[in-house]
Amino acid sequence: MKASVFIAASVDGFIARLDNSLDWLENPRTRPGQDYGYQQFIQSIDAFLMGRGTFDVIRKLKDWSAPKLPTFILTHRPLRLPAGKFSHVERIQGAPAEVYRELESRGFQHIYVDGGQVISAFLSASLIDEMIFTRIPILLGRGIPLFSGLDYEIKLELLSAIDFSDGFTQNKFRVLKENQP
Numbered sequence: 001m002k003a004s005v006f007i008a009a010s011v012d013g014f015i016a017r018l019d020n021s022l023d024w025l026e027n028p029r030t031r032p033g034q035d036y037g038y039q040q041f042i043q044s045i046d047a048f049l050m051g052r053g054t055f056d057v058i059r060k061l062k063d064w065s066a067p068k069l070p071t072f073i074l075t076h077r078p079l080r081l082p083a084g085k086f087s088h089v090e091r092i093q094g095a096p097a098e099v100y101r102e103l104e105s106r107g108f109q110h111i112y113v114d115g116g117q118v119i120s121a122f123l124s125a126s127l128i129d130e131m132i133f134t135r136i137p138i139l140l141g142r143g144i145p146l147f148s149g150l151d152y153e154i155k156l157e158l159l160s161a162i163d164f165s166d167g168f169t170q171n172k173f174r175v176l177k178e179n180q181p
């Protein structure tokens, strides 16, 4: 099973303001319809795995247009979801390696791992294969970090680099696991 990250971060490495707001991702120079490759990426995955912090934000978004793929929410707390809209959503918990094995055993081939804490934990456990990382030209100064508490250095191989005309830049990295413990 392959595990990928597709995420946007400020130049100083934050993925949201401290109040979870994402307004800084909007850019008046972005051409209509530009999705930075998101739909193409989504078509390559067969399940979402995200932290409770991310789910609690996106479940409230009116325009959350993700397809109804199996969606696993990492949380130690009950989810209490209304019936219907979230029928494809399931709670999951455990150490990253256990969660990975559980999803692999269910036959998933490519999962999208989302949320700063969850991405960092999965990177530390050598479970991320690829990262598509869109850098937003802003210094937020403070916020929710993309990478926190990594246990050791992780080398990356740059697979592609795209400069969008609105100033966003996107790097695709392969995570090198050769030297990881």
Ligand SMILES: NC(=O)c1ccc[n+]([C@@H]2O[C@H](COP(=O)([O-])OP(=O)(O)OC[C@H]3O[C@@H](n4cnc5c(N)ncnc54)[C@H](OP(=O)(O)O)[C@@H]3O)[C@@H](O)[C@H]2O)c1
Pocket: 006, 007, 008, 009, 014, 015, 016, 019, 020, 021, 022, 050, 051, 052, 053, 054, 055, 057, 058, 074, 075, 076, 077, 092, 093, 094, 095, 096, 114, 115, 116, 117, 118, 119, 121, 144, 145
């Ligand atoms: N800029 C972007 O592209 C982007 C993308 C994604 C998210 N975001 C933003 O990032 C913020 C959320 O990120 P975050 O780093 O704060 O949180 P997160 O990684 O989404 O979620 C962290 C939570 O996941 C649960 N969790 C983590 N590991 C677990 C495990 N092994 N077993 C069970 N539960 C586990 C815990 O919830 P419990 O306390 O419930 O146990 C933990 O508090 C939101 O504001 C979101 O909008 C931005």
